[in-house]
Amino acid sequence: MHTIALWILxxxxxxxxxxxxxxxxxxxxxxxxxxxxxxxxxxxxMIARSRALDRLRARRRYLERTxxxxxxxxxxxxxxxxxTTPRLAQALDSLPPEQREALHLAFFAxxxxxxxxxxxxxxxxxxxxxxxxxxxxxxxxxxxRRDQLV
Amino acid sequence: xxxxxxxxxxxxxxxxxxxxxxxxxxxxxxxxxxRDCADCERLLESYREVLGGWATxxxxxxxxxxxxxxxxxxxxxRIGSGASAPEVGLRSRRSPGWVDRWAGWAVAAAMAGVxxxxxxxxxxxxxxxxxxxxxxxxxxxxxxxxxxxxxxxxALEERLRSLADxxxxxxxxxx
Numbered sequence: 001m002h003t004i005a006l007w008i009l010x011x012x013x014x015x016x017x018x019x020x021x022x023x024x025x026x027x028x029x030x031x032x033x034x035x036x037x038x039x040x041x042x043x044x045x046m047i048a049r050s051r052a053l054d055r056l057r058a059r060r061r062y063l064e065r066t067x068x069x070x071x072x073x074x075x076x077x078x079x080x081x082x083x084t085t086p087r088l089a090q091a092l093d094s095l096p097p098e099q100r101e102a103l104h105l106a107f108f109a110x111x112x113x114x115x116x117x118x119x120x121x122x123x124x125x126x127x128x129x130x131x132x133x134x135x136x137x138x139x140x141x142x143x144x145r146r147d148q149l150v
Numbered sequence: 151x152x153x154x155x156x157x158x159x160x161x162x163x164x165x166x167x168x169x170x171x172x173x174x175x176x177x178x179x180x181x182x183x184x185r186d187c188a189d190c191e192r193l194l195e196s197y198r199e200v201l202g203g204w205a206t207x208x209x210x211x212x213x214x215x216x217x218x219x220x221x222x223x224x225x226x227x228r229i230g231s232g233a234s235a236p237e238v239g240l241r242s243r244r245s246p247g248w249v250d251r252w253a254g255w256a257v258a259a260a261m262a263g264v265x266x267x268x269x270x271x272x273x274x275x276x277x278x279x280x281x282x283x284x285x286x287x288x289x290x291x292x293x294x295x296x297x298x299x300x301x302x303x304x305a306l307e308e309r310l311r312s313l314a315d316x317x318x319x320x321x322x323x324x325x
Contacts (some may be wrong), residue, residue, distance in 0.1 A: 002213040003211045054168065
């Protein structure tokens with residue numbers, strides 16, 4: 001939880017707050033967790049990511065209202081290569097660079113399709129396609145097949 | 151009037167929904183669709199599992215012991231206070247038991263009894279039975295009023311619970 005929060009926010013104090021908010025949400029909504037549908041680790045990580053993105057988006061809105069907006073925004077959402085488990089790293093590496101870039105901006109910066117399109121100067125439809133294809137490739141690379149889902 | 155999206159179009163939005171980057175009408179339409187489409191729900195879960203795996207596979211950044219202790223202390227304080235935990239706070243509140251439910255009526259009956267006995271012994275006022283009857287009516291009205299207020303409180307608590315639940319979820323339910 002702390003790791004994903006720190007990767008997204010790049011600020012130890014904010015990440016600490018996100019860890020607290022994540023545990024607090026887990027305390028209140030633990031009954032919603034269904035082990036048959038997701039692993040506990042993935043569930044916790046996604047809650048932490050969600051809370052971190054909330055904070056990042058709030059920070060971004062604040063920065064956009066200030067003179068340092070452009071500079072701060074650039075630093076906050078800059079995608080960067082990150083290590084991960086070998087299988088996932090391999091799957092990520094196999095993605096075309098433009099798909100990987102769009103996915104990074106969505107995953108680590110929580111940018112919407114439109115925001116990614118503006119940032120990369122690409123048509124909105126292109127960005128939607130890149131993200132969809134990238135996610136589908138990752139899903140298939142990690143062994144999620146459609147026939148196994150039913 | 152906008153055209154509604156087809157199943158295939160909505161299915162193509164699932165990766166973005168898992169990434170929590172959908173907005174506006176697309177998010178709304180997909181949220182409604184996933185509630186009724188088991189296939190899309192399962193597909194959405196699989197995308198989330200991929201992303202969860204990505205998140206858990208990131209190189210670990212150490213969480214300093216001092217920060218961990220601070221978070222632990224703050225969480226225990228929040229849990230201990232109970233007041234700021236909507237679900238826990240409201241659910242753990244003791245529901246009115248038999249005594250609570252009937253205590254008011256018992257007191258009212260006792261007061262009416264005392265009043266009647268007192269009147270039958272001392273006859274302190276003219277038209278005492280009328281006065282006693284009026285007081286009994288007032289007590290009855292008070293009882294009805296209390297029941298109405300309790301029903302309103304229950305409705306408000308229910309509303310608070312649903313708002314708290316909604317706040318806890320992302321736009322699409324995590325599970």
